[in-house]
Amino acid sequence: MSAINRVLEANHKNSLHYDPREVSPHPRMALAVLTCMDTRISLPALGLKVGDAHMIRNAGGIATDDAIRSLVVSHYLLGTNEIMVINHTDCGLMKASESDLHHKISTEAGKPANASVKFHAFHDVNANVREQIEQLYAHTWLKGRVKIRGFVFEVETGRLREVPR
Template identity: 35%
Template sequence: MDARIDVYKALGLQLGEAHVIRNAGGVARDAVRSILISQRLLGTREVAVIHHTDCGMLTFTAPDLRNIVKSDAKSRPANVKEAIEKAVDSLEIYEFGHLENSVKDDVKFLQDNLLVLDETEVTGWIFDVKTGKVSQVAQGKLEPNLTCILRLFMLHLSRTFVSIPIDADCEQPSERTSPANEVREKHPSFSDLEQELAT
């Protein structure tokens, strides 16, 4: 929800090319309802969890925020003050103290969540607000070919800003060909895309 970040511009997206779900901290648990709708009603099968550097969620704890809300409520009528305190105490804040770990935790949460379709590829990324680079920090669980397709797609979205090579973690020892090359054989458009990005 950081107002400094234009997600579409940062990833080279046009309106209508992706469902962008935003919340404080980019927390997956807070996005399940939207992901559910995106998948079951609109056909989404790939989810990229993207958090960003210089995130405000790293600067406070859940008790800190609850205390601020309760302090603001002190001047309210007793019954209103009590209701506010109960509401904020029951609210999930989803705090975290380490950026990369928070991405990995969110990816695992979605991969294990029974409401998320089994065939969904979920990966985790960090967007650097200073450099504009997007780096992958959490792998998907599906077959290598599909992971390579998603990597190529993310490279397409971010143009030259992605700090991963096209074959990163895609190649496996093989006498015939690597999974990345299999992707290119089955999906010629991705080979065209690589050539376009290389120029």
């Protein structure tokens, strides 16, 4: 059975006990998390439950225009007032340069990209966290409106380590 079919089957079972009165688009903790899409960073790993926080995920936990758009919506429309930026050790974006990634994927795909792609490759996880925090603070709709703190999830131990701004 495909992964999608397994998800559909699990969703059907879950829907039998689903109560829309028990969930809300407004995070209980008034928290938004910008993090990497890495599977090791999960709600339970962060001590969170469904409904506690908005999770904005992308490769590298990067404050892209789209991530910022989501965080602005999260704050102004859904009441979040704190943002955690979480990167992690052993990130795939730390293992190759921007040009290496373009070359590898173009070669494997057998053709160049038909639209510009920036991977946001980096080598220093602490510096990358600081860079994302600064990107968020630079946005006039977020600066002074929300608390922003940065962390590294250490995949070797499962612990979060704060990165000072």
